[in-house]
Amino acid sequence: MISMTLDWRSNDALAVGKGATIQQFVANVGNDRLEIDVAPWGEGHFKVNGREVAHVHDAKDRRQAFREIKRSQSVTWRRTCLSSIPKAIRR
Secondary structure (H helix, E strand, O other): OEOOOOOOEEOOOOOOOOOOOOEEEEEEEOOEEEEEEEOOOOOEEEEEOOEEEEEEOOOOOHHHHHHHHHHHHHHHHHHHHHOOOOHHHEO
């Protein structure tokens, strides 16, 4: 079964906390790896399998950048890619 929820986790290989310049969050769905990178100045990038598919450059801060990308792009990606999977095998 393929889960319809995205479980975003921080990348432990990168520094986190107040001193971190870039924070990266990762979610895996099937064979696809989704990544959101955010910066303190409000810039964010959404990548699918290493390829950037969306970005935000005018958010107030890293939290807002993450929320905007998560809300708009990951939902759009999920609807597009998982729509071809029969409902019987989705959770």
